[in-house]
Amino acid sequence: MTDTPQHEGEAHAGGLSARLNWLRAGVLGANDGIVSTAAIVVGVAGASTSVPAIATAGVAALVGGAISMALGEYVSVSSQSDSQRALIDEERRELADDPEVELEELTRLWEQRGLRRDTAERVAAELTERDALAAHLSTELGIDEDEVVSPWHAALASAASFAIGALLPLLAILLPPDGARLPVTFVVVLIALALTGATGAKIGGGSVPRATIRVVVGGALALAATFLIGSLLGTSGVA
Numbered sequence: 001m002t003d004t005p006q007h008e009g010e011a012h013a014g015g016l017s018a019r020l021n022w023l024r025a026g027v028l029g030a031n032d033g034i035v036s037t038a039a040i041v042v043g044v045a046g047a048s049t050s051v052p053a054i055a056t057a058g059v060a061a062l063v064g065g066a067i068s069m070a071l072g073e074y075v076s077v078s079s080q081s082d083s084q085r086a087l088i089d090e091e092r093r094e095l096a097d098d099p100e101v102e103l104e105e106l107t108r109l110w111e112q113r114g115l116r117r118d119t120a121e122r123v124a125a126e127l128t129e130r131d132a133l134a135a136h137l138s139t140e141l142g143i144d145e146d147e148v149v150s151p152w153h154a155a156l157a158s159a160a161s162f163a164i165g166a167l168l169p170l171l172a173i174l175l176p177p178d179g180a181r182l183p184v185t186f187v188v189v190l191i192a193l194a195l196t197g198a199t200g201a202k203i204g205g206g207s208v209p210r211a212t213i214r215v216v217v218g219g220a221l222a223l224a225a226t227f228l229i230g231s232l233l234g235t236s237g238v239a
Contacts, residue, residue: 027200029069029158031193033165035219037061038189039226041173045182046230055174062166070159077151084148091136102136103128109139168192186223193219 040061044054095102103124110120127135137143172188173181193215201211 029161030165033162037166038169043226043230047234074155
């Protein structure tokens with residue numbers, strides 16, 4: 001028996017859903033960590049040259065942002081997984097209560113996909129014999145019981161990726177000497193955003209140049225805006 005040929009780089013059953021969820025949590029978390037922390041430390045640096053003040057603001061942004069990302073991801077994914085589990089339980093009950101009706105429903109679904117009646121009946125019967133619940137979940141709802149997303153996993157991934165992303169601008173603005181803090185931070189942040197944008201597009205199959213430009217331009221605008229506001233507050237004596 002030969003393996004089913006697959007095009008290189010093409011997503012196939014079982015991997016796409018999980019990969020996209022981890023991609024979403026990881027890339028968005030890292031991007032948020034980089035941009036939000038960089039914007040805060042650059043804004044503070046625009047108003048004050050005090051290293052303790054910059055460090056305090058950066059650490060607070062890292063910790064608070066990571067917790068916020070984790071909570072938000074947990075709530076969001078919990079709602080999604082609860083809905084998926086409710087659908088799975090409902091389908092399991094329907095199969096137990098009236099398997100013949102469910103078999104006919106599955107047959108009609110395959111007919112709607114273009115199969116002849118006799119072929120649809122054969123496909124539905126074979127799938128039901130192998131795993132009735134999996135067949136109905138996949139055909140009716142597009143759900144795989146083994147791929148229900150864990151809210152804890154998503155929350156931890158989001159928090160970790162945010163913290164890792166936030167460390168870059170924090171170290172970039174604290175380690176260099178006074179005169180180089182802001183230029184180094186700008187360069188490090190924009191390079192990091194370019195890498196995360198390109199990585200996200202590569203894994204997700206999107207346009208790498210478009211994604212890279214989008215995140216770099218957005219990050220540059222955020223840094224410029226917060227630095228300008230910090231500078232204005234610093235020169236006005238408010239900060």
